Amino acid sequence: MAENTPLLSVRELSKTYPGANGPVEAIGSISFDVHPGELVCIVGPSGCGKTTLLKCLAGLLPPTSGSVMLDGAEVSAPPKKMALVFQEYGRSLYPWLTVRDNVALPLKARGVPRAERLAAVERAVEEVGLAHALDTYPWQLSGGMQQRVAIARAVAYQPEVLVMDEPFAAVDAQTRADLEDLVRRVWKDLGVTVLFVTHDIDESVYLGGRVLVLSSSPTVVQEDLAIDLPAERDQLTTRALPRFTELRTHVYGQIQRAKRGEAVPAVR
Amino acid sequence: MRTTARRALVSVGFAAGLPALLVAAWALATQGTTSLYFPSPARVAQAFTRTWLAPETITGDVLPSLARFGIGVLLSIVIGVVAGTAIGATPWLRALLEPMLEFFRAIPPVVLVPVLMLLLGIDDTMKLAVIVSGSVWPVLLNTIEGVRAMDPVLTDTSRSYRVRGALAYRYFVLPAASPQIMAGIRLCLSIGLILMVISEMFASSSGLGYQIVYFQRQYMVAEMWSGILLLGLVGVVVAAVFQLVERRVLHWYHGSREVARG
Amino acid sequence: MTQQTDMVNGSRPGGGSPGTRAVPVGPGAGRPDAPAGAAPGAPADVTPRAPRPGGRSAGPAAGRRRTGRPGPARAGGSAALGALGVVGCVLTWEVVALAEVVNPAYLPRFTTTAARLVTELGTPRFWSALGDTVVTWALGLAIAVVAALVAGTVIGLVPFLRRATRSTVEFLRPIPSVAIIPLAVLIAGLSREAALVVVVYAPFWQVLIQVLYGVADVDTVAQDTARSFGLGWLRRLHHVVLPTALPYVITGFRLAASIALVLTITAELVIGNPGIGRQIDVYRSAPDAPGLYALVLVTGALGLLVNLGTRAVERRVLHWHPSVRKEGAA
Incomplete structure (x- = not known):
């Protein structure tokens, strides 16, 4: 695949819900590309339709118009090459299955032979540092650990695109920093493409190679910002860089403008 | 060491204390009297062994009754769960059937006995039909509700990881609805037991229900009491077995709730 | 319109506790059903709510749309x-x-x-049978509820009694109420009193168990909150006891009302005391099929009325309760 062929391509995607007082336009028109191996953060004011966008990307919700292409094929149902990590860790894991079975179930659905499946599960769970918890139930784990299980499940699925929906919004700050570094590590180790949705500006700048700033509803891409921070990121040093502060201030300003409704066409 | 032993003794005392007291009071109150309605516990116990532990009652009345109960309840559970998951997972079907199902559920199950007697005559099929027609509803409606109330996040998870078909049924839909299904089964069991008795009271020449009514009509009061006692025991055993099964099936549910409540 | 749908969707066999009706949001939302499946010997007819372990839906998720949630258009x-x-x-x-x-x-x-139903509705015989049924039902339910409230409060408040009665309650509760029909007949003949013995039996245990849970729950909540705030007993009753125990009691009442109706008609059918149930048996032995089917429809309608009525009571009394409020908010 050529370097400049996008892996994920979103074209003029829009979503309108039927509402009590006429249709509600959740997403105006969104277009962007994600290239293989990128880590793209999507950030926007709360209520801007991030989750709707993500559900359309994942084939869980049909868009009203426009299209999502993954690896050249139109997404109309949940694609094989995509794995999701949801914000609600406590509700996205099967409480009746152990950690091992939670991670294994998607592989079983795909028909991966048993031995191979078990090995993949153990590898993935080890990758997120939960090897000791394979046979516990998710609800016996802390919130952060549950989200690690969800990440392990996504990793074991061996997707080309890993889509994460505000995965750390409900965990405490300490755990959050650890999980952010985990995402960076998984991204680098596995060479997977990551799409990371967040409402946290710092998080988007710290994690992303690129940040897409969304406007408020009806949503468009307000800015597509390349993050020119060094590839080696560290919670202490990276966040202390003057460039980090500049970028986060810039994104912050954009979000504020988005909230006021001053949608500005994206400029590179 | 001594404290644990003592604690065990105390809880046994608490569990057995009141029942022992009640039986003693019963014995005392009936001592010396020959009251027709309230025989002494000794007489009831005697009647119990004579009536219900006799081989011909066991094979002729008790076991057939219990078999009908077991088969009827099993049928109800299978029908209720299979139909319930299908209806619960299909919004238009649910909307179509819900009012009718509500109505069927609201009909006191016992009034179906005369209807089924008319339609099916008096035999084992009719008795089974009575049990199923009354006890299928809690399982069916609870399953529908359980499937309907499945967590949308978990549904999205299953969809996005392409967990589908039989695998999704076994590992997602059934467990997700299982707390409601089990609650439905609990109700199904008690209704099934009631209907087993009623169907035999009405139209039968054998069975637990028939025997109890027979004893009452013959003024064999101690025997009648022993029959009530037996039914009570069946009810208690069924409830205890269910409790065990439920603990096992829903161990994740109880565990997670305990965690959630801190 | 949405409310209407929720009513229909929310109705469940044997009824759930208040918390089960709404779309579950977070842990602890449905407090009243918390003890449903959890404690040993939990109330038989309470549908437990699906668990949301650790499912804190934080800020942004709260306003999210859920697929499959019926909107006004779909409700119609x-x-x-x-x-x-x-x-x-x-x-x-x-x-x-x-x-x-x-x-x-x-x-x-x-x-x-x-x-046939229409002609039946024009006969005094039908109305007197219906009246008999309703009176037996109401009397039985009232006796069961009052007795269970009194017994439940006394037992619930005294830890010694709670422990001492547990095994007996657990033994007596699952005894099928029809088993005592012969006994009732023997004692009271083919009368309303005989029917009442049967009608009171099962609902009594249903309400008693709910009251016991309610009182036990008040205990823990009260210790947590009221005492530390130093509320007086009257205010404690208003702010702690009622809000905590009421949902349990109301749920018990709703379940008991349905069970009592079923038992009323069962008793009439089996014992033969006057009422719709006896009339059904009369039509069966006639045999008068249209009359029989017409009365079966009537009992279904009665059952529906009781369900809807008690649910309305529940909504009214518990309108402040989060699990009920949630229903209205789509």
Whole structure:
């Protein structure tokens, strides 16, 4: 695949819900590309339709118009090459299955032979540092650990695109920093493409190679910002860089403008 | 060491204390009297062994009754769960059937006995039909509700990881609805037991229900009491077995709730 | 309109506790049903709510849309579908009866049954039977609820009694109420009193268990909150006892009302004391199939009325409770 062929391509995607007082336009028109191996953060004011966008990307919700292409094929149902990590860790894991079975179930659905499946599960769970918890139930784990299980499940699925929906919004700050570094590590180790949705500006700048700033509803891409921070990121040093502060201030300003409704066409 | 032993003794005392007291009071109150309605516990116990532990009652009345109960309840559970998951997972079907199902559920199950007697005559099929027609509803409606109330996040998870078909049924839909299904089964069991008795009271020449009514009509009061006692025991055993099964099936549910409540 | 749908969707066999009706949001949302499946010997008829372990839906998720949540447009559609279902069911009945799949003496046509129902509604005999049934039901329910409230409060408040009675309650509760019919007949003959023994029995345990849970819950909540705030007993009653125990009691009442109706009609049918149930048995032995089917429809309607009525009571009394409030907010 050529370097400049996008892996994920979103074209003029829009979503309108039927509402009590006429249709509600959740997403105006969104277009962007994600290239293989990128880590793209999507950030926007709360209520801007991030989750709707993500559900359309994942084939869980049909868009009203426009299209999502993954690896050249139109997404109309949940694609094989995509794995999701949801914000609600406590509700996205099967409480009746152990950690091992939670991670294994998607592989079983795909028909991966048993031995191979078990090995993949153990590898993935080890990758997120939960090897000791394979046979516990998710609800016996802390919130952060549950989200690690969800990440392990996504990793074991061996997707080309890993889509994460505000995965750390409900965990405490300490755990959050650890999980952010985990995402960076998984991204680098596995060479997977990551799409990371967040409402946290710092998080988007710290994690992303690129940040897409969304406007408020009806949503468009307000800015597509390349993050020119060094590839080696560290919670202490990276966040202390003057460039980090500049970028986060810039994104912050954009979000504020988005909230006021001053949608500005994206400029590179 | 001594404290644990003592604690065990105390809880046994608490569990057995009141029942022992009640039986003693019963014995005392009936001592010396020959009251027709309230025989002494000794007489009831005697009647119990004579009536219900006799081989011909066991094979002729008790076991057939219990078999009908077991088969009827099993049928109800299978029908209720299979139909319930299908209806619960299909919004238009649910909307179509819900009012009718509500109505069927609201009909006191016992009034179906005369209807089924008319339609099916008096035999084992009719008795089974009575049990199923009354006890299928809690399982069916609870399953529908359980499937309907499945967590949308978990549904999205299953969809996005392409967990589908039989695998999704076994590992997602059934467990997700299982707390409601089990609650439905609990109700199904008690209704099934009631209907087993009623169907035999009405139209039968054998069975637990028939025997109890027979004893009452013959003024064999101690025997009648022993029959009530037996039914009570069946009810208690069924409830205890269910409790065990439920603990096992829903161990994740109880565990997670305990965690959630801190 | 949305409320209407919720009513229909929310109705469940044996009824759930208040918390089960709404779309679950977070842990602890449905407090009243918390003890449902959790404690040993939990109330038999309470549907537990699906668990959301650790499912804190934080800020942004709260405003999110959920697929499959019926909007106003779909609620109208589902009502129409439901009506269609009823019509379809009636038509099937009519066609099956017309085709004489079964002997028409045993399965009359729907139209015949409906016509018979109308004539039945014009007879004093029907109304006196209905009156008897309603009186027996109301009396039985009232006795069961009052007795259970008193016994439950006393037992619930004294830890010693709670422990001492547990095994006995656990033994007596699952005894099928019909088992005591012969006993009741023996004692009271073919009378309303005999029926009342049966009608009171099962609902009593239902309410008693709920009251015990309610009181136990008040205990823990009260210790957590009221005492530390130093509330007086009257205010404690108002702010802690009622809000905590009431949902349990109301749920118990709602379940008991349905069970009592079933038992009232069962008793009439089996014992033969006056009421709709006895009339059904009269029509069965006649045999008068249209009359029998018409009265079966009446009992279904009665059951529906009791369900809807007690649910309305529950909503009214618990309107402040989060699990009920949530229903209205779509």
